[in-house]
Amino acid sequence: MMKDNTKVLLIYTGGTIGMMEDLETTNLRPFDFKHLLDEVPELKKLELEVEVKETKSIIDSSNTNPEVWLELLALIKANYEAYDGFVVLHGSDTMAYTASAISFLIENSNKPIIFTGSQLPIGKLRTDGKENLITAIEIAGAKENSRPIISEVAIYFEYNLYRANRTSKVSAENFEAFQSPNYPVLAEAGVSIKYNRFALKKANEERVQFRNKISEDVASIKLFPGIRKEVFWAISRIKDLKGLIIETYGSGNAPMISWLDDELKLLNEKGVLVLNVSQCLTGSVSQAKYETGQHLQNNNVIGGYDITFEAAITKMMYLLACDDLSHEEKRNYLQTNIRGEITL
Numbered sequence: 001m002m003k004d005n006t007k008v009l010l011i012y013t014g015g016t017i018g019m020m021e022d023l024e025t026t027n028l029r030p031f032d033f034k035h036l037l038d039e040v041p042e043l044k045k046l047e048l049e050v051e052v053k054e055t056k057s058i059i060d061s062s063n064t065n066p067e068v069w070l071e072l073l074a075l076i077k078a079n080y081e082a083y084d085g086f087v088v089l090h091g092s093d094t095m096a097y098t099a100s101a102i103s104f105l106i107e108n109s110n111k112p113i114i115f116t117g118s119q120l121p122i123g124k125l126r127t128d129g130k131e132n133l134i135t136a137i138e139i140a141g142a143k144e145n146s147r148p149i150i151s152e153v154a155i156y157f158e159y160n161l162y163r164a165n166r167t168s169k170v171s172a173e174n175f176e177a178f179q180s181p182n183y184p185v186l187a188e189a190g191v192s193i194k195y196n197r198f199a200l201k202k203a204n205e206e207r208v209q210f211r212n213k214i215s216e217d218v219a220s221i222k223l224f225p226g227i228r229k230e231v232f233w234a235i236s237r238i239k240d241l242k243g244l245i246i247e248t249y250g251s252g253n254a255p256m257i258s259w260l261d262d263e264l265k266l267l268n269e270k271g272v273l274v275l276n277v278s279q280c281l282t283g284s285v286s287q288a289k290y291e292t293g294q295h296l297q298n299n300n301v302i303g304g305y306d307i308t309f310e311a312a313i314t315k316m317m318y319l320l321a322c323d324d325l326s327h328e329e330k331r332n333y334l335q336t337n338i339r340g341e342i343t344l
């Protein structure tokens with residue numbers, strides 16, 4: 001097969017796709033990558049060149065953390081100029097977090113960075129891994145007028161391509177494990193791959209920039225009826241806390257109880273950025289709609305619009321580590337669409 005000169009870098013980080021059953025415990029455990037390539041001889045038929053690199057430890061993605069994200073970022077950065085596109089093989093459990101984090105850490109990227117994985121190991125007869133892998137590579141190498149069609153970080157899973165920072169894992173069972181409830185799919189793979197042009201990020205001419213710091217001084221609190229102030233305080237009073245996400249009801253509503261308002265005032269005085277993210281999967285936070293939202297607004301809580309939790313926490317971790325930004329700028333960016341993550 002004649003190869004064109006498109007080069008895609010496949011980065012293997014772990015996840016079910018490359019796992020095998022431990023014969024003693026029957027648990028699924030990550031394995032080395034060599035067998036993975038043996039399982040997919042179809043890769044040799046692709047018209048583009050694929051090279052493979054691995055992160056230092058091959059992990060179940062539930063074991064990931066910001067250090068692993070920065071290692072992955074460094075791998076992409078070191079190879080950015082040499083490749084036309086990237087495919088990251090990653091466990092599906094935390095894929096939406098890692099992919100969202102990478103989307104924030106790279107500014108002005110015009111290359112496709114496609115995350116994929118699978119629900120069944122690639123060695124299993126009914127695996128979803130082969131199709132996911134092959135199509136993700138095809139998308140990462142797809143060009144039009146010699147420019148990549150996709151110029152953003154995305155997740156490809158079970159025939160759909162999603163904007164990474166709009167995506168959540170919604171099923172532990174179905175092959176269709178992901179959804180991007182507040183944003184259209186970027187592409188659908190059938191007999192051919194249909195790109196939804198109107199939804200794609202436009203390429204820009206700015207220079208690509210990699211940020212290499214992440215703040216872990218963040219926390220989140222999911223509200224529930226009856227939540228005790230001690231529970232809230234245990235989190236909101238963590239030493240050195242810089243950012244807090246409150247997962248609220250509906251369009252960003254929370255109970256009107258005095259201890260909550262007092263605590264929010266205190267957080268505001270301490271300079272902790274508080275972001276309001278809805279527990280609903282679709283729709284947007286609008287703090288001015290009900291009085292149960294207005295009291296949050298009055299305490300300087302930032303409305304998160306239709307952001308996913310995964311994007312919200314990683315955006316905060318990214319922004320809080322930007323030492324060149326003032327407190328006010330960080331607050332403003334939290335309510336600005338910086339990587340296509342919110343609809344204003």
Ligand code: ASP
Nearest residue numbers: 015016060061091092093
């Ligand atoms: N536990 C696995 C992981 O996230 C699940 C998967 O890959 O789908 O690494």
